[in-house]
Amino acid sequence: MDDTIAHMPTDHIVALLIQERDKLTRAIEVLQGTKRRGRPPNNSLATLPAPENGHKITTTFSIVQRKKQAARMKAYWAAKKKAAK
Numbered sequence: 001m002d003d004t005i006a007h008m009p010t011d012h013i014v015a016l017l018i019q020e021r022d023k024l025t026r027a028i029e030v031l032q033g034t035k036r037r038g039r040p041p042n043n044s045l046a047t048l049p050a051p052e053n054g055h056k057i058t059t060t061f062s063i064v065q066r067k068k069q070a071a072r073m074k075a076y077w078a079a080k081k082k083a084a085k
Helices: 002-006 010-032 063-084
Strands: none
Touching: none
8 A cells, every 4th residue: 555655646645635534524524413614603702792783893982081092192292203303
């Protein structure tokens, strides 16, 4: 058997291995009773209700939070401008 494989092209060996893998995968799926393929869902996200309009659920800043963020950004850009000079 080893002598037969030694004289086969590598592409042919890989193709045979892929066929065997596919057969094993199908057999496992039949035994498990599932045909799901791909990445399993993240359980934490699966428990969240889906938004009705199809958009992501977002949070909004309150007026106070926006003012604080604006002050932080003004200070940040002022420091960047000062450092550039």
